[in-house]
Amino acid sequence: MVDRSIPVLEVQEVAFGYKQQALLYDVSLAIQAGEMVGLLGPNGSGKTTLLRLLSGVLQPHQGRILLEGRELRHWGRRKAAQRIAVVPQELHMPFAYTVAQMVGMGRTPFVSSFWGSGNSDDREIIQQAMREAGVDTLAERIFNELSGGERQRVTIAMALAQQPTILLLDEPTSHLDIKYQIETLELVQHLNRQRGMTVIAAMHDLNLASRYFSRLLLFQRGIVADATPAEVLEPGLLSRVYGIDVQVGILRGAEHLSVLPPSRDALPLKSNKPASRVHLIAGGGSGELVMRALADAHIPFSAGALNIGDSDHTLALRLAEDVITEQPYTPISASVLEQVRQRLQQVDLLILCPAAIGPGNLPLFQEALRAARHGLRVILVAAPLQTTCAPDAISDSHKEGVAQLLQLFAARDYTGGDGLRCLQQLMQAGAISVDSTAALLEETRKHIAYAFD
């Protein structure tokens, strides 16, 4: 019996990476029994990894995953599999199993023998699972000889034979033609509505996701958005996360959203040209407080370049008007640097957060210096940043503040001195330093041509 007062699945501050390379960080989410959640995100954003963590196949490096309030790793494989079934993207079988044998394997968590107990209850459950997934006519066919779409429906039948309360699906419609895509999602919706099954599915088709899922999670190594389809399928947000312009239309009512490429003769999208006059350079979490302060103060800003997978990148996707994105774990490339250069020509103010400086991001600081020498106002943010409300938190002694700030950057300079020299030159070029969010906001407002309420 599921206790509906606690989430059926809960992710608490989970971090995970493959081979010590960080992939997911600070993922927290709660899923109530009976919810239908679509997991969206670009290729490589970590959707499959999150599903594998939720199924217990992978263990978080930090944080906890709770199933019905109890830590998943304490359930044991068999007990967890009696509740959670997974429909993977692809399933390769080493032997020539028939479809009926494959679906029978779905009963494994409930019986002692690999092929099931063979009792009439099990046989009926297997038959029903094959009927529901539309593969009963394929029962004696060899699984490996089926088409991709047929195989996908057999894996759904296997999951149904498991009679789970939670169904995790990894791109369940990717190999299916439009008829089977719709039939599969109708089936999943039926299981959700009629049997109260909790469904979490990674989806690439944003239109189908918005049609069938009442809650969407937009994922990019962390949760960028978690809301209704109307809130998540916002053109600016999608453009930032997927790196491509889209239009979102409404087809007969808000629940029928449609995401399309912009038509050729359409006017450039608003999101292409951020109205922000403030740009932020950060990285490694150094921009978090600054971004939150700017967003709370309704000051639009752009950010970058930031690497995918950096916590500042995920937060910027959520809070910034525009994000200049670099691939994970790569130095800033010439083309991305050119985007930064162009952005710095458009803005009135640059905020430099106390990120560690290494050979990979040094060009960003050099670009900042070049822009400062051409007259761009630059604010250097100290760490730790005071979050007091009163603007009198600006350092009493400016000189002392600057010395401290340079000391701080020196400790995070991994360029053999080039980074620190660049910052000293920035100060000489007129950059100012702030050590509180209040001072930052005051300075920011001074330098941008917006009217604030």
Ligand SMILES: Nc1ncnc2c1ncn2[C@@H]1O[C@H](COP(=O)(O)OP(=O)(O)OP(=O)(O)O)[C@@H](O)[C@H]1O
């Ligand atoms: N077993 C593994 N070992 C090392 N790296 C892995 C492993 N599995 C996945 N990755 C890497 O982790 C990142 C996220 O992969 P994941 O499959 O979770 O993303 P995804 O959002 O499901 O992608 P897609 O939409 O392309 O299926 C990718 O860069 C991938 O190469």
